[in-house]
Amino acid sequence: MSLSMTAGSVPGPRKDPEVAAALGRRRKRADRIVRALCVGSTLIGLAFLASILITLTYRGFTAMGPNVFTRVTAPPGSDGGLLNAIVGSLIQASLGTAIGTPIGMLVGTYLAEYARGSKFGNMVRFVSDILLSAPSILVGLFVYQILVLPFGGFSGWAGVVALAIIVIPVVVRTTEDMLTLIPNTLREAVIGLGSPKWKMIVFVCWKSAMSGIITGILLAIARVAGETAPLLFTSLGNNGWATDLTRPMASLPVAIYSMAGSPFEDWIALAWAGALLITLSVLALNILARTLLRGRK
Amino acid sequence: MSQAATASSATISHSARRGGNLGDLIFEWACRGSGLLVLVLLGAIIIELFIAGLPAFRAFGIDFIWSTDWDPVQEVFGAGVSIYGTIVTAVLAIFLAVPLAFGVAFYLTELAPTWLRGPVGTAIELLAAVPSIIYGMWGFFVIAPAFAAHIQPWIIDNAGELPLIGFLFQGAPFGTGIFTASFILAIMILPFIAATMRDVFQQVPPVYKESAYGLGATTWEVMRGVVLPYTRISVVGGIMLGLGRALGETMAVTFVIGNANRISTSLFGPGNTIASLVALEFGESETGSLKLASLLALGFILFVLSFIVLATSRYLLRSRLKA
Numbered sequence: 032m033s034l035s036m037t038a039g040s041v042p043g044p045r046k047d048p049e050v051a052a053a054l055g056r057r058r059k060r061a062d063r064i065v066r067a068l069c070v071g072s073t074l075i076g077l078a079f080l081a082s083i084l085i086t087l088t089y090r091g092f093t094a095m096g097p098n099v100f101t102r103v104t105a106p107p108g109s110d111g112g113l114l115n116a117i118v119g120s121l122i123q124a125s126l127g128t129a130i131g132t133p134i135g136m137l138v139g140t141y142l143a144e145y146a147r148g149s150k151f152g153n154m155v156r157f158v159s160d161i162l163l164s165a166p167s168i169l170v171g172l173f174v175y176q177i178l179v180l181p182f183g184g185f186s187g188w189a190g191v192v193a194l195a196i197i198v199i200p201v202v203v204r205t206t207e208d209m210l211t212l213i214p215n216t217l218r219e220a221v222i223g224l225g226s227p228k229w230k231m232i233v234f235v236c237w238k239s240a241m242s243g244i245i246t247g248i249l250l251a252i253a254r255v256a257g258e259t260a261p262l263l264f265t266s267l268g269n270n271g272w273a274t275d276l277t278r279p280m281a282s283l284p285v286a287i288y289s290m291a292g293s294p295f296e297d298w299i300a301l302a303w304a305g306a307l308l309i310t311l312s313v314l315a316l317n318i319l320a321r322t323l324l325r326g327r328k
Numbered sequence: 329m330s331q332a333a334t335a336s337s338a339t340i341s342h343s344a345r346r347g348g349n350l351g352d353l354i355f356e357w358a359c360r361g362s363g364l365l366v367l368v369l370l371g372a373i374i375i376e377l378f379i380a381g382l383p384a385f386r387a388f389g390i391d392f393i394w395s396t397d398w399d400p401v402q403e404v405f406g407a408g409v410s411i412y413g414t415i416v417t418a419v420l421a422i423f424l425a426v427p428l429a430f431g432v433a434f435y436l437t438e439l440a441p442t443w444l445r446g447p448v449g450t451a452i453e454l455l456a457a458v459p460s461i462i463y464g465m466w467g468f469f470v471i472a473p474a475f476a477a478h479i480q481p482w483i484i485d486n487a488g489e490l491p492l493i494g495f496l497f498q499g500a501p502f503g504t505g506i507f508t509a510s511f512i513l514a515i516m517i518l519p520f521i522a523a524t525m526r527d528v529f530q531q532v533p534p535v536y537k538e539s540a541y542g543l544g545a546t547t548w549e550v551m552r553g554v555v556l557p558y559t560r561i562s563v564v565g566g567i568m569l570g571l572g573r574a575l576g577e578t579m580a581v582t583f584v585i586g587n588a589n590r591i592s593t594s595l596f597g598p599g600n601t602i603a604s605l606v607a608l609e610f611g612e613s614e615t616g617s618l619k620l621a622s623l624l625a626l627g628f629i630l631f632v633l634s635f636i637v638l639a640t641s642r643y644l645l646r647s648r649l650k651a
Contacts, residue, residue, distance in 0.1 A: 062546035069439055072431025076452050076522070079515050083458060083466050090469075134362050141359035155363040158370045161638050164569065165373075165631070166576020168603050172627045173373045176380050180615065196369065203366070229355035257459025260578040260603070264610055284461050288579065291465050302465065310462050317457045321450060 084310075091307025094300035099308075104270040104286065107295035113305050115272050116286035119187070122274065123266060123282055124256050126191040131198025132248055136237075138199070139206025144232055156207075163200035170196050171261035179265060187273075187280035190266025194255040201254055205247025209240035246320040253316035257309055259284035283309050374631060381625025387618060392625065398589040398605075400612075405622035407629060409589050413599040414630070417506055417581065418574035420595070421513035426567055429518050433525035438547055449526070456519035464583030467512040468504070472584055475511075476503030480596055499594040502586060507595040509585040513577055517570035524566030524645070528559040565644030572637040576630060578603040602630040 098112040105111025138159065146152025170193050178189040213236055221231040237244065262268070268285040269278070283305050290302035384392060384405060395406025436449050480501035487497040532555050540550045556563070586598025587608060600608075606623050613620040 058546055058549065062548040065434075065548040065551075066439055069431040069435040072428040073435045073440075073448060073452070075428060076432050076455065076518060077448070079518075080451055080455050080458075082470065083462065086466055086470050087462070134365065137359045137362035138366055141363045145356060145359055146363070151363070155366055157639075157642065159366050160642055161635060162366065162370060164572050164634075164638050166578065166603060166634055168576065168578040168606060169373060169377065169627050169631050172380075172606070172624060173376050176376045176624070177372070199366065199369075227349050227352045229351045232355070253457060257461065259459070259461045260607060263607060284459065284579075287461055287465070291461075291468070291583075306462050306465055309459060313457055313459060314454055317454060318450075 087303070087307045087310055090300070090303040094304040095307065096304075099301065099304045103272045104281070107293070107298050110297075111301070113283065113286060113301060113308075115269065116281040116283045116305065117308070118274065119266070119269070119281040120256065120283040122276070123187060123190045123194055123262070123280065124252060126276075127194025127255055128198050128248065128252050130191065131195035131251065132202050134195075135199040135202025135247075135251075136206050136244065139203045140210065140232060140237075142203070142207045143210035144228075144236065159200045159203045162196075163204060166260075167197055167258055168260035168263075171264040174261065175264040185265065185267035185279040187266050187276035187278065190262050190280060190282065191276065193261040193265045194258065197255055197258060197261065198251040201251040202244075202247050205250065206240070206244055209243030209247070210236055212243070213239055242323050246324045249316050249320040249323070253313045253320070256316070257284055257313050259288055263288070374628075374635075377624055377628040377631055381621055381628045383618060383621035384625040387621075392622075393629070396589075396591060400609075400619055403618050405619065407602070407622075407626055409591055410600050410602045410605045410626060411629065412591050413506065413585070414575055414601040414603070414633070416599075417510045417513055417585070417601055418571055420507070420510035421517060421574045422567060422571055424510060424514035425518045425521055425570060428514070429521035429525055429566075429570075432518070432522040433529055434551060436522075436526050437529040438551065452519050452522055454519075455515065456523075460516070460577060460579040463512050463516055463580035467508065467580060468583040471512065472503035472508055474503075475508055476501045480507075484596070495593050496595050499592070499596050501596060502598065504584050504586040504598060505594075505596045506585065506592070506599045509581045509599075509601070510595075512580050512584055513574045516577060516580060517573050520573055521566050521570040524569060525559075525563055528562040528566070529555055532558050561644050562647065565641050568637055568641030568644060572634050572641055575634045575637060576603055578607050582607050602626045606630075 098110055099114075100112065100117065101114060102110065102112030103115040104113065138155065142152055142156055146155070174189050174193040174196070178192060179185055182189075217235060217239070218231060221235050222228070226234075262282050262285050266282060266285075267279040268289060269281040273280050287302045287305045287309070290298040290305070293299065388395065388404075388406065392405070392407055393411065394408045395404075396408035397404045397406045398409065399405070432452055436445055436452075440448060480503065483497050484499070484501060488494050490497075536554050536558065537550050540554045545553065581601050582604040585600055585604055587600050587604060588598035589600060589605075590598075592599060606626055609619070610623055613623060
């Protein structure tokens with residue numbers, strides 16, 4: 032190399048048009064192959080989603096009927112429905128969200144408005160992010176230890192608390208993200224008018240971040256609506272009609288779990304109907320949340 | 329009034345007015361208290377699980393972690409098989425999911441036409457929204473039979489006789505088992521890894537990519553030579569996030585892993601994971617029994633495992649979080 036340089040030729044590889052063309056073809060081919068593989072992986076991902084949705088629609092709709100919504104769980108072969116599970120899920124998910132949301136909003140507000148850059152704030156943010164991805168079955172075990180064992184039995188309330196714990200980090204994340212997007216000039220303007228800080232946060236910051244915060248709440252509802260593992264050890268499930276939160280309470284995911292694992296055809300069919308219900312509502316909530324957020328951006 | 333008007337934003341956030349503004353005081357402490365509550369919550373989960381698992385740790389000592397016994401009749405319990413299953417399924421899921429996730433992220437950031445990026449990105453993210461139990465049913469009633477009838481016999485015929493790695497693919501094609509569980513897990517964590525990769529790929533300054541394109545680089549060369557080196561730490565962070573998710577998945581795995589307490593050399597053999605074992609056996613354990621304590625001790629081990637992985641992931645992703 033150095034020899035050829037001293038000989039006065041141009042530095043760099045020898046220019047041979049045929050070699051260059053072959054190299055170019057090889058690079059282009061590698062590029063085309065990778066592109067094709069990437070399109071392929073995306074198609075595979077979409078195919079999984081399609082397969083899940085088609086299976087659910089096909090098996091769910093064949094099992095769907097008025098009984099699903101009007102009757103409680105009955106022994107196999109006697110035309111039961113999922114009414115108790117649907118109502119139980121609605122009660123637990125809405126109460127869990129109602130308890131978890133204010134806490135989550137306050138934590139998110141603390142992180143965005145009070146604790147920017149502070150050590151305690153960083154720690155809270157870290158722990159909240161860990162809780163967001165931590166296995167939900169452990170939340171169930173924890174609530175079993177603190178609420179089921181000491182109070183002598185499985186109860187709807189224990190399920191509500193477990194779901195609330197799962198709601199908190201979801202709401203924290205979106206609340207903080209949305210509040211940090213608000214320009215500081217807006218805060219300065221409000222404080223400049225002589226408003227106390229809490230009024231600034233509640234009436235200006237929360238208000239202008241409202242659609243984002245609601246997105247977070249919708250996502251949290253979608254998340255807890257499908258949670259099974261934390262409810263197994265807390266509200267347990269109930270084959271009868273129960274709206275008393277101090278007793279074991281049915282929920283759709285737990286009902287699906289026990290029915291899908293049973294050997295009875297009609298129970299498995301009911302499980303598919305329940306699965307279709309849950310998935311449709313969860314996906315609808317997700318799409319609604321995204322539309323809200325897109326409108327904002 | 330004039331003082332307040334000239335105050336900069338920095339002093340606003342730090343000086344709570346001490347002039348007896350009770351509302352401010354209450355609100356700030358409500359926020360701070362909620363933050364504290366989150367810290368206490370995580371601490372309480374760790375401590376409660378540890379205390380509840382203590383009888384098992386006492387009875388079996390440190391051997392509990394690698395002992396492969398699980399005998400409810402003689403009250404001998406060990407975590408070896410389920411820890412093995414948890415780690416093997418999660419790691420295998422990562423190997424299956426990462427190439428796919430990379431392909432999806434590459435497609436969404438560089439290849440797809442702009443009008444298609446939104447819908448396709450949303451569809452992939454919806455995979456993350458589908459509840460775990462739905463994956464379980466789908467895996468059990470659709471994927472496992474398909475594996476048993478077509479895919480596993482083919483792999484066993486073609487790879488079962490290979491030297492060195494052949495033993496991984498031997499045995500009967502049940503459909504359920506370690507491999508099927510990893511496969512379902514891979515689909516479940518795909519959207520998390522793909523979304524992280526897409527976000528960090530988008531953060532590469534366009535001028536870097538344009539310089540490479542200007543030199544005549546192909547799209548793939550730009551990805552390999554510019555985008556990946558620039559984002560590799562965050563990419564690993566995204567993969568760790570997926571791993572953390574895979575470790576603790578419960579319902580989907582419970583449906584398809586076959587639930588047997590033994591370590592099989594074949595990937596098609598049945599097994600269990602910490603989460604699936606807890607979900608299955610918890611209902612059959614009496615309050616105060618050694619079995620229940622062992623299950624809670626397993627929960628504690630799972631918590632430690634996922635905490636380490638998730639904390640690493642967050643550490644690696646910190647540059648992205650700041651941006």
